[in-house]
Each structure stands twice: as C-alpha cells, then as structure tokens.
Amino acid sequence: MKKLVLSVAIAGTLLSTISPVFAYEQGDWVVRVGMTNVAPDDSSTNVNVGGADLGVGVNVDSNTQLGLNFVYFYSPQLAIEVLAATPFSHDIVLNTVGPLGSTKQLPPTVSANYYFLEPSAKFQPYVGAGINYTLFFDEKFTDANTSAGFSKLDLDNSFGLAAQLGFDYMLDDKWLVNASVRWMDIDTEASFELNGSAGSVDVSIDPVVYSITAGYRF
DSSP states (O other), X not given: OHHHHHHHHHHHHHHHTXXXXXXXXXXXXXXXXXXXXEEOOOEEOOOEETTEEOSOOEEEOOEEEEEEEEEEEEETTEEEXXXXXXXEEEEEEETTTEEXXXXXXXXXXXXXXXXXXXXXXXXXXXXXXXXXXXXXXXXXXXXXXXXXXXXXXXXXXXXXXXXXXXXXXXXXXXXXXXXXXXXXXXXXXXXXXXTTEEEEEEEXXXXXXXXXXXXXXX
C-alpha cells in the first residue's frame, strides 16, 4: 500500500511539471486567417472650397475583407502581433447630399498583446496596444461628381495608436479560433479640386475593427 501511495505521489509530481498540450510557449508562432470588418466611427470638418465653407462634412462607410495576422510569443503571456488584410474599400459620402467618391486603404498594425490567464487554459483572452499606419490609395470621385468638376482627390496617409481586446480558443494543440475588437486612431486630410479651386476636408475615421479568424500554431 505504501508503495502504491508513493508511486501515485511521484506520478502526480511528474505530471505537474509537464506543460499542458494547449499551453503557449516562448518561440511559438500563430497565423490567423478570417474576416475583418472596419466600421468607422467618423467625424469631419466642413468641406472647404476656395476658402469658402460649404457647411457640410463627409462620412465613410464600413467594409469587410479577408484579414491575416501573425503572432510571435516572446513568452507564454506576451506576444507581438502584426495585422494585415486585403485592401479595404470605402465609399465617401457628402452629408445630406449623397455619394462623393471612394478610396481604398491598408491598415498594417503592430501590437503587443498580454495574455492574462494561465498559459495552460484553452480559453486565452488578451489585451493589446500598438501603432497603426494606414495607407490610402485609388482615391476617386464618382462619375457624376467628376462630370461636375471634382478632380485630383488625395487622402493623406495616417499614423496613430491602436488598442484591442480578443481571445484565442484552443481546439487542440495546433488549431484555434480567435475573435477580437480593435480601435484605431486614423486621421486624414482629403484634398481635391473643384473646377480649378482647391478644396479640403479633415476626417477622423477612428474605426472599430472586428475580426473572426481561424488560427494555426507552429
């Protein structure tokens, strides 16, 4: 009996030193792929043309694209994440008037994430903070506005902070599902011409970004 008790005690001690199969470890990489939605919480100044205030601003609609991110674990609870995606396309609307134009953008974001539960848990919530650089391109007015004299639409690229909440849920030792919500500080100045007169409007896009992805650890 004493030998049995001693054997059980030794086995328990050995098992307690073994990392559970779901535990993140230093040096792990995780790749996630899924859908990402950019939902602007926007505001703007009034549009100015040739020094005249037109009395209306603009807003930007939401868009969903394929999201991709890469995560590297410096420790079981601290990771660096890089967010990428296929280009987002947004319609630009002149308030109370109608469609004005459109733009595409890419918002690469680097975040430091802290996983605050035990690394052995299958459910792994985290918080993160980082920086975002948004590149705007393929800016253009609608055909109707181009015919009305609008031209040379250009949006400045943006550099700002980012924050997020999310979680991984481990399906096994390799596969996982993830959900996250982010806030990004994105501000831009849109410049253009209207029948030869210079125009501009400042826009705070500041989107909430939602992602649902599947991931693989290696």
